[in-house]
Amino acid sequence: MTVTVATLGFPRIGPRRELKTALESYWAGKSHAEALLGTAAALRARAWAWQRELGADIIPSNDFSLYDHVLDTSVMLGAIPAAYGWRGGPVELTTYFAMARGGRPTAHEESCDCGAKHGTEGVPAMEMTKWFDTNYHYLVPEFASGQSFTLASTKVLDEYREAKALGIETRPVLLGPVSYLLLGKSKDADFDPLTLLPNVVAVYAQVLQALAAEGAQWAQIDEPCLVLDLDDAARSALHGAYAALHEAAPGLRLMLTTYFGGLGENLATALALPVQGLHLDLVRAPEQLGAVLAKAPTGLVLSLGVIDGRNIWRADLAALLEKLEPLKGREIVLAPSCSLLHVPLDLTRETALDADVRSWLSFAAQKIGELAVLAKALNEGREAVTVELAASSAAAEARRGSRKITDPTVQARLLAAGPDLARRASSFPIRQAAQRRKLALPLYPTTTIGSFPQTADVRQVRAAHDKGELDDVAYEAFLKQETARAIHWQEEAGLDVLVHGEFERNDMVQYFGERLTGFAFTKHGWVQSYGSRCVRPPIIYGDVSRPAPMTVAWWAYAQSLTAKPVKGMVTGPVTILNWSFVRDDQPRAATCRQIALAIRDEVVDLEEAGAAIIQIDEAALREGLPLRHADWAAYLAWAVECFRISASGVRDETQIHTHMCYSEFNDIMAAIGNMDADVISIETARSQMELLDAFNAYRYPAEIGPGVYDIHSPRVPDVAEMSALLTAAAAKLPAERLWVNPDCGLKTRGWPEVKAAIANLVLAAKAARAA
Numbered sequence: 022m023t024v025t026v027a028t029l030g031f032p033r034i035g036p037r038r039e040l041k042t043a044l045e046s047y048w049a050g051k052s053h054a055e056a057l058l059g060t061a062a063a064l065r066a067r068a069w070a071w072q073r074e075l076g077a078d079i080i081p082s083n084d085f086s087l088y089d090h091v092l093d094t095s096v097m098l099g100a101i102p103a104a105y106g107w108r109g110g111p112v113e114l115t116t117y118f119a120m121a122r123g124g125r126p127t128a129h130e131e132s133c134d135c136g137a138k139h140g141t142e143g144v145p146a147m148e149m150t151k152w153f154d155t156n157y158h159y160l161v162p163e164f165a166s167g168q169s170f171t172l173a174s175t176k177v178l179d180e181y182r183e184a185k186a187l188g189i190e191t192r193p194v195l196l197g198p199v200s201y202l203l204l205g206k207s208k209d210a211d212f213d214p215l216t217l218l219p220n221v222v223a224v225y226a227q228v229l230q231a232l233a234a235e236g237a238q239w240a241q242i243d244e245p246c247l248v249l250d251l252d253d254a255a256r257s258a259l260h261g262a263y264a265a266l267h268e269a270a271p272g273l274r275l276m277l278t279t280y281f282g283g284l285g286e287n288l289a290t291a292l293a294l295p296v297q298g299l300h301l302d303l304v305r306a307p308e309q310l311g312a313v314l315a316k317a318p319t320g321l322v323l324s325l326g327v328i329d330g331r332n333i334w335r336a337d338l339a340a341l342l343e344k345l346e347p348l349k350g351r352e353i354v355l356a357p358s359c360s361l362l363h364v365p366l367d368l369t370r371e372t373a374l375d376a377d378v379r380s381w382l383s384f385a386a387q388k389i390g391e392l393a394v395l396a397k398a399l400n401e402g403r404e405a406v407t408v409e410l411a412a413s414s415a416a417a418e419a420r421r422g423s424r425k426i427t428d429p430t431v432q433a434r435l436l437a438a439g440p441d442l443a444r445r446a447s448s449f450p451i452r453q454a455a456q457r458r459k460l461a462l463p464l465y466p467t468t469t470i471g472s473f474p475q476t477a478d479v480r481q482v483r484a485a486h487d488k489g490e491l492d493d494v495a496y497e498a499f500l501k502q503e504t505a506r507a508i509h510w511q512e513e514a515g516l517d518v519l520v521h522g523e524f525e526r527n528d529m530v531q532y533f534g535e536r537l538t539g540f541a542f543t544k545h546g547w548v549q550s551y552g553s554r555c556v557r558p559p560i561i562y563g564d565v566s567r568p569a570p571m572t573v574a575w576w577a578y579a580q581s582l583t584a585k586p587v588k589g590m591v592t593g594p595v596t597i598l599n600w601s602f603v604r605d606d607q608p609r610a611a612t613c614r615q616i617a618l619a620i621r622d623e624v625v626d627l628e629e630a631g632a633a634i635i636q637i638d639e640a641a642l643r644e645g646l647p648l649r650h651a652d653w654a655a656y657l658a659w660a661v662e663c664f665r666i667s668a669s670g671v672r673d674e675t676q677i678h679t680h681m682c683y684s685e686f687n688d689i690m691a692a693i694g695n696m697d698a699d700v701i702s703i704e705t706a707r708s709q710m711e712l713l714d715a716f717n718a719y720r721y722p723a724e725i726g727p728g729v730y731d732i733h734s735p736r737v738p739d740v741a742e743m744s745a746l747l748t749a750a751a752a753k754l755p756a757e758r759l760w761v762n763p764d765c766g767l768k769t770r771g772w773p774e775v776k777a778a779i780a781n782l783v784l785a786a787k788a789a790r791a792a
């Protein structure tokens with residue numbers, strides 16, 4: 022029996038982000054739809070040919086998307102909310118992009134890190150949220166009870182044919198009907214999306230029949246929901262759906278694809294479905310292989326996800342072969358653990374990376390090559406790939422033994438760290454009293470979250486500096502001028518606690534990564550975040566330390582210009598971890614503790630320099646939550662401990678703020694309380710302060726800044742609106758514990774809106790004090 026190689030999905034954006042360029046030019050009205058569609062077709066053709074050259078036997082189609090594959094699924098099913106004005110027939114590109122981006126998006130949409138929708142006017146875009154525990158965002162399907170579905174797009178079929186015309190037989194990819202429904206939401210309370218399943222399955226049945234009629238042998242049907250905690254209703258929905266699909270297209274074989282975790286107690290369900298193949302994520306959940314082998318019906322093709330589709334490390338192929346060789350004789354397919362969408366495309370372009378670090382890495386193209394070597398070794402014996410195996414082993418060994426990854430000082434410091442390191446000297450009430458004496462702030466103190474507009478000007482000057490066209494002295498002078506302007510304006514505006522504005526920061530994680538040891542940065546390692554927006558996550562390859570202060574000089578400069586307190590501003594350890602590619606040779610918690618110590622050093626230095634208030638942003642703490650509830654407690658325990666390590670080096674009278682950009686706290690309230698921050702700012706402007714009920718119910722003791730200004734929109738809220746929000750907050754929490762601030766940083770906004778909105782915010786705070 023031959024072992025084959027499959028890919029489950031390939032990066033869409035193109036080696037030079039061609040898709041981004043084409044999309045943005047089309048959106049800006051600078052090019053026609055034909056140009057965009059032509060670029061997209063060329064990218065698909067290239068991806069198919071490339072995967073084949075790299076050694077993939079089973080190549081996906083319909084993994085490409087102009088924006089998002091969940092949106093594509095909604096379009097396929099005709100699940101288009103009424104607001105977009107679709108009346109049946111083919112779905113126009115304008116409708117598609119209106120769903121993705123809203124009627125008329127603004128220019129700032131592309132530059133924010135919190136992942137929310139920004140600045141759309143006219144018909145709003147559909148809601149966007151993170152795809153499982155990745156940093157990829159999908160458009161959330163919107164459902165209503167009794168909704169009907171109809172086949173509204175032939176994209177799946179078109180792309181299958183398109184590949185075939187190029188001489189490439191593909192395995193079309195579909196997001197499975199149950200996962201699709203579970204990813205959606207409805208405005209109707211108590212609505213159960215699974216009631217829509219029969220109607221949805223009817224459309225899927227049509228699609229599968231059409232694919233079979235075109236000659237497709239297999240389809241890949243993704244049901245990542247199988248790695249989540251499912252209830253009996255969801256499990257029986259899976260049975261019903263797959264029975265119907267099998268009946269509709271009995272000749273088309275289905276590869277049921279699971280990823281991002283193990284099947285766990287859903288294994289029996291998965292194995293009972295009438296499918297011909299099952300894909301397992303053996304990187305996240307290697308332990309499930311034994312049970313699957315023992316219980317899988319003979320004849321079920323197993324697709325083994327042995328190469329990490331979520332991280333950028335090169336595999337140790339000989340070690341993998343030890344595990345795979347005993348399976349010889351069974352029909353197996355080798356694959357990445359999940360779609361390669363979540364890793365950068367090609368390492369060969371990273372010529373500026375440290376040569377050792379580079380030799381330890383593998384991006385999408387290299388990962389397919391690794392799979393091809395494994396398959397060849399299994400089919401022809403290890404002798405057939407001696408050179409490749411030796412190179413892989415040598416790289417693995419070099420990485421394990423490299424002096425570049427270990428720093429004895431960091432390790433010794435961690436070993437010596439006792440529980441005191443994660444504890445402030447005194448409890449919150451004592452600290453609060455000391456801070457009040459020191460700061461003497463008014464009731465309802467006003468502040469902002471940190472960043473001010475990263476205008477085109479700021480970004481151009483930074484780009485010029487990055488390219489070497491502007492020297493350090495000129496760059497610094499420019500940043501100082503921006504900072505000084507921001508300080509003077511904040512004084513004029515009457516804010517109580519000022520910020521320096523973060524003009525020097527390219528990104529809230531990258532800026533710190535570039536100043537810490539153990540981090541590497543790519544030049545082209547883009548990964549799609551949403552639509553045309555891509556990020557280049559830092560790579561943490563070694564022990565982390567902070568050789569020198571990272572933010573103190575900017576804080577000190579800003580503070581030198583004003584008598585009002587300026588907040589020190591740093592990104593927290595959990596957020597730095599969650600937005601990076603993390604080393605896989607030690608637990609994530611261990612890496613996070615190292616980052617926590619480095620941030621602690623910075624926080625202590627800020628205090629030393631005179632900062633009375635220091636904010637440690639943990640924007641990504643919540644999104645790091647594991648997919649299974651059973652794993653939450655362990656994650657939250659170390660994540661909260663890491664935050665506390667970073668925050669606990671300061672004296673009682675130094676006030677620690679934290680900021681979180683989301684509005685779901687109910688289920689993690691105990692952890693938020695355990696962070697023991699003195700002040701937390703949160704996103705609430707759009708939810709009428711409802712969120713504060715969770716803080717109340719938990720008896721959260723410390724101070725809170727519930728956002729009163731929705732920064733995701735260019736709209737300027739008036740005084741009355743913010744006053745109403747403050748009144749609502751004061752009805753839930755004592756006024757002495759409330760701060761007044763926007764929902765998040767202002768980097769994506771323009772100055773005119775910011776100035777107008779902050780002026781209103783200060784007026785609203787003054788009115789509240791007077792009341």
Ligand code: GLN
Pocket residue numbers: 134135470471472523529590638639640680681682765766767768
């Ligand atoms: N201090 C950061 C800012 O204002 C926080 C951003 C965030 O949490 N996403 O931009």
Ligand code: ZN
Pocket residue numbers: 135470640680681682683764765766
């Ligand atoms: Zn935020």
